[in-house]
Amino acid sequence: MTGAATEWVPTGVDEEVPSAARVYDYLLGGGHNFSGDRVLAENLLKVLPARDMARLNRQYLDRVVRFLISEGVTQFLDLGSGIPTVGNVHEVAQKVNPDARVVYVDNESVAVAHSELMLRDNPNAAAILADMREPETIFSHRHVRRLLDFSQPLGLLMVGVVQFVPDADDPWAMAEQYRDALASGSYLALSAFTWDNAPEGMRAAIEVFKKSRDPIFPRTHAELMRMFGDFDLVEPGLVYTPLWRPERQGEALDASRSNLYAGVAIKP
Incomplete structure (x- = not known):
């Protein structure tokens, strides 16, 4: 980053310590x-096809948001939203439905600062600095209360984020808290790193991320299935990101380079 681009960087940010949000932005x-x-990021690219993983995950997010809009969802809570780049949730959703409402949540101050700048003229979207591991703090935030109605169906997005929650913090209990807060007809969309496709590469990636503020905790298919609780998975279930409702011929060929499972489920 150079010159004027850094003038607004939040006070206290240690530029020497990598963050997952900024690594994802770079990829x-x-x-x-x-x-x-x-x-x-360059060290990560030595052990995994990380640019493909990031691209395929971003494309999955785009398809998910458009699917949820087509199902009548008009409000979204995006946990671990990261730094704004092309194809943000509000851009995709509001292109189809200008009245769609979005709240972004991230615990990385640079990501939130960028989001606030992008959204300052958008009354139907907001970004908050919070940790997804504290659902009650998020539910009570003034922007969440202003924009989201938990008595109506909502799209809860946990895209590319639960791998940063260690087992010790019980991500399954965390997911349950969010699921319990949602109205019937709401959706949970999730994607996360897995061991199942490239275990050696993922072990090496764990070592790479130990040098960041965001260590990673990849999980198996069964472990990620638990995140959905008693919600009903929509077709095609929990699959690698490019296999979730691909729209172009040949997309499925990228599955071997995904290394993230993805799925969407609806609350009965």
Whole structure:
């Protein structure tokens, strides 16, 4: 980052310590990252096809949002939303339904600062600085109360984020708290790193991420299925990101390079 681009960087940000949000931004071709993020990303690329993983995950998010809009969902809570880049949830949703409402949540101050700048003229979207592991704090936030109605169906997005929650923090109990807060007809969309496709590469990635503020905890298909609780998975179930309702011929060929499972479920 250079010159004016860094003037607004929040006070107290340690630019030398990489963050997952800024690494993801770099992998997607964004410019809101620091040298430490780029070094970590390049090390990650030595052990996993990380650019493909990021691209395929972003494409999955786009398809999910459009699917949920087509199902009548008009409000979204995006946990671990990261740094704004092309194809954000509000851009995709409001292109189809200008009245769609979105709240972004991230615990990375750079990500939230960027989001606030992007959304300052958008009355139907907001970003908050919070940790997804504290659902009650998020539910009580003024922007959440202003924009989201939990008595109506809602799209809860946990896309590319639960791998940053360690077992010790019980991500399954966390997911249950969110599911319990949703109205019938709401959807949970999830994607997360898995061991199942490239276990050796993922073990190496764990070591790479130990040098960041966001260590990773990949999980098996069975462990991620538990996140959905008693929600009903929509077709095709929990699959690698490019296999979730692909729209172009040949997309499924990318499955071997995904290394993230993805699925969407509805609350009965």
